[in-house]
Amino acid sequence: MSKPPEKGNVVSRLYQWIKDGLERTVYMGVQYTYPKRFVSPLGYLGVLTGITFLVLGITGGFLMFYYQPTLAGCGSLTCAFASIERINNTVPFGWLLRNIHYTASNAMVLLAVLHMYYQYFSGRFKIKNEVLWVTGVILGIITGVEAFSGYDLLFNQRAGLAIEIGSSLANASPLVGGTLRLATFGAGFTDFVLRLYAVHVFILPMIMIILVFVHFPRYLVFDLPVISTVVGGLFLVAAIFPVAVGIGYSPSNPQLTIPEWYLTGIYALLRTEFDKFVMGGLMPALLFLMAIVVPFVDTSKKLNWKDRPFFTALGITTIAQILITTAWGFYINPDTNLPTLARLYVDPSLYFSSMLGVTVLSFAFTYAFLRYLKAKERVRRAVAPMSPLLTKKWVFIIFLMLVGAQLALNFFAWTAALTNLNAMTLFDVGAVLITFGVIMHLYRYSQSLPF
Amino acid sequence: MDLNTTSNNNVNGAAAGKTVNVNDLTSFPPNSSWLITYPTSGDINVDSQSPDTFQKFGLIRLPTQLGGSNKDASAFVAYSKVCVHLWCSPNYDPQKSSNPTYETYQCPCHGSIYQLPTKDSQGNLIDAGKAIEGPASLQAPPTNAIPMLTLTADSSGDLWIEIPQWDPDHNGVIGYGRNFASYQDYILPIAQGKAKAPGEP
Numbered sequence: 001m002s003k004p005p006e007k008g009n010v011v012s013r014l015y016q017w018i019k020d021g022l023e024r025t026v027y028m029g030v031q032y033t034y035p036k037r038f039v040s041p042l043g044y045l046g047v048l049t050g051i052t053f054l055v056l057g058i059t060g061g062f063l064m065f066y067y068q069p070t071l072a073g074c075g076s077l078t079c080a081f082a083s084i085e086r087i088n089n090t091v092p093f094g095w096l097l098r099n100i101h102y103t104a105s106n107a108m109v110l111l112a113v114l115h116m117y118y119q120y121f122s123g124r125f126k127i128k129n130e131v132l133w134v135t136g137v138i139l140g141i142i143t144g145v146e147a148f149s150g151y152d153l154l155f156n157q158r159a160g161l162a163i164e165i166g167s168s169l170a171n172a173s174p175l176v177g178g179t180l181r182l183a184t185f186g187a188g189f190t191d192f193v194l195r196l197y198a199v200h201v202f203i204l205p206m207i208m209i210i211l212v213f214v215h216f217p218r219y220l221v222f223d224l225p226v227i228s229t230v231v232g233g234l235f236l237v238a239a240i241f242p243v244a245v246g247i248g249y250s251p252s253n254p255q256l257t258i259p260e261w262y263l264t265g266i267y268a269l270l271r272t273e274f275d276k277f278v279m280g281g282l283m284p285a286l287l288f289l290m291a292i293v294v295p296f297v298d299t300s301k302k303l304n305w306k307d308r309p310f311f312t313a314l315g316i317t318t319i320a321q322i323l324i325t326t327a328w329g330f331y332i333n334p335d336t337n338l339p340t341l342a343r344l345y346v347d348p349s350l351y352f353s354s355m356l357g358v359t360v361l362s363f364a365f366t367y368a369f370l371r372y373l374k375a376k377e378r379v380r381r382a383v384a385p386m387s388p389l390l391t392k393k394w395v396f397i398i399f400l401m402l403v404g405a406q407l408a409l410n411f412f413a414w415t416a417a418l419t420n421l422n423a424m425t426l427f428d429v430g431a432v433l434i435t436f437g438v439i440m441h442l443y444r445y446s447q448s449l450p451f
Numbered sequence: 452m453d454l455n456t457t458s459n460n461n462v463n464g465a466a467a468g469k470t471v472n473v474n475d476l477t478s479f480p481p482n483s484s485w486l487i488t489y490p491t492s493g494d495i496n497v498d499s500q501s502p503d504t505f506q507k508f509g510l511i512r513l514p515t516q517l518g519g520s521n522k523d524a525s526a527f528v529a530y531s532k533v534c535v536h537l538w539c540s541p542n543y544d545p546q547k548s549s550n551p552t553y554e555t556y557q558c559p560c561h562g563s564i565y566q567l568p569t570k571d572s573q574g575n576l577i578d579a580g581k582a583i584e585g586p587a588s589l590q591a592p593p594t595n596a597i598p599m600l601t602l603t604a605d606s607s608g609d610l611w612i613e614i615p616q617w618d619p620d621h622n623g624v625i626g627y628g629r630n631f632a633s634y635q636d637y638i639l640p641i642a643q644g645k646a647k648a649p650g651e652p
Contacts, residue, residue, distance in 0.1 A: 271561055
């Protein structure tokens with residue numbers, strides 16, 4: 001046992017004592033840095049992805065209390081869907097947890113993708129970070145599978161059809177197909193739901209946690225104001241755009257549904273009517289394979305995206321292609337008089353020519369833009385350093401106003417929770433977190449003010 | 452004929468728990484469909500709770516133009532609820548029966564359409580269950596046809612299911628998928644023109 005420090009009050013001595021005790025543990029292997037001033041928000045994307053993972057873990061853990069990964073025994077509905085409806089409508093705070101969990105899952109996929117692109121364009125993966133990059137790509141794939149297995153657990157229309165497509169795609173893999181499908185999905189729907197549950201709540205999160213320890217760099221920017229604001233923003237989005245449970249899945253009358261936005265790309269590929277393994281398996285795999293080999297191909301010493309025109313253009317191309325294929329996935333002809341096929345069919349000639357066209361455009365645009373930047377660089381002048389915006393007096397006044405707003409918001413959130421105004425509660429809690437972030441940032445800002 | 456005599460193969464529970472009778476045109480009118488379970492547990496409540504599409508079939512009484520008002524088993528077909536493309540569940544849409552090609556059995560995911568039995572020049576019903584549109588129609592025969600149950604009616608008009616043989620020569624294979632390797636013996640002769648696809652005249 002380490003000796004308690006002698007200086008400071010009780011709280012700081014306890015803090016020091018715990019910190020000393022944790023010195024040899026894995027938690028202290030990472031140097032957390034609390035930046036003295038606001039840096040580029042893009043650098044935080046990785047940490048924010050991790051924080052969303054934490055939010056998902058906490059809300060998901062509570063959702064496990066009430067979710068039933070079974071099908072038979074709940075009347076005309078499947079138990080899985082009935083328990084989701086119960087969480088949504090009956091369980092106290094269930095609505096909030098489910099909406100936070102859903103929005104956070106979308107946010108995590110989005111943040112992971114943005115994080116990858118930031119690292120790609122800034123060339124950070126080059127600084128002896130190949131292993132980090134590759135584990136990051138694997139983590140990204142697992143995040144996608146985790147999100148997929150999560151929304152399947154609802155067992156609504158969208159989930160039922162997604163499970164069937166997923167298991168059929170597994171079955172379609174050459175050589176190992178049947179075995180793979182049986183191993184991952186089991187035989188029949190009862191196995192599906194239980195396995196997806198085990199995969200979603202335990203197996204994949206475990207793999208992710210193990211990989212995260214490989215993926216963490218030694219220094220981690222832990223910027224409390226930004227984290228608080230982003231989590232608050234997540235709550236706001238969840239409150240403003242609450243997600244419906246949907247219609248329970250029943251084989252008697254499946255409806256036309258579109259998968260979640262991160263899977264509509266694959267959905268568009270499948271709707272071109274080419275071989276499903278090539279379209280649903282190999283085409284997405286091509287993108288991930290490209291992402292994995294990038295650090296071993298792009299070995300130049302230059303980091304900045306402006307100095308790597310080819311790889312910048314390649315990155316822009318992938319973004320443009322993902323956007324186009326996702327948009328195709330969302331497109332369904334709204335004319336309900338047409339046969340389903342005519343509404344769903346994605347014309348391959350149009351689809352693939354648009355993909356090729358956007359590739360050419362991306363390269364042309366990137367090279368032209370970089371050329372323009374170089375020309376501009378020559379005439380660039382030094383910008384005068386910014387003077388402080390506020391004095392300490394004004395910071396103090398704003399600080400007091402924010403604290404007042406914070407108290408009011410807390411009161412509103414509390415009353416909203418008492419009167420069962422779910423969306424209002426979530427909105428207010430989100431606003432509380434954002435206000436807290438702003439207060440923290442203002443405090444940090446005031447520390448550097450001269451007067 | 453290999454007719455199972457246990458009550459499990461009676462087409463029960465299809466509509467309001469009633470045994471399907473081919474003479475009953477009010478409860479079972481032409482151009483309609485019901486969800487049936489095979490193999491059934493025998494308990495309609497257990498069956499209705501099971502979402503396992505591999506055991507679900509769409510029992511269809513054909514439109515009148517295709518002989519749906521006949522008072523025998525030929526008025527009915529039972530199509531698998533598992534699309535042979537990516538295993539989603541096709542639906543019977545009675546409104547599409549006015550269409551000359553009867554594009555009534557459609558899959559909601561990628562739009563495959565399975566044909567109802569149509570009449571050839573001799574007036575025989577042919578081509579039942581073959582995919583005519585969508586990704587399933589592009590699969591090699593016989594993996595482009597939806598598996599079906601063979602139905603038969605007894606003297607009182609009650610409809611029964613014959614014990615199915617799940618192979619391409621008989622009832623088909625539920626969710627063929629891309630399981631080509633297992634069906635090379637069937638696919639290759641058809642592709643080389645040495646044999647005919649099941650259902651072809």
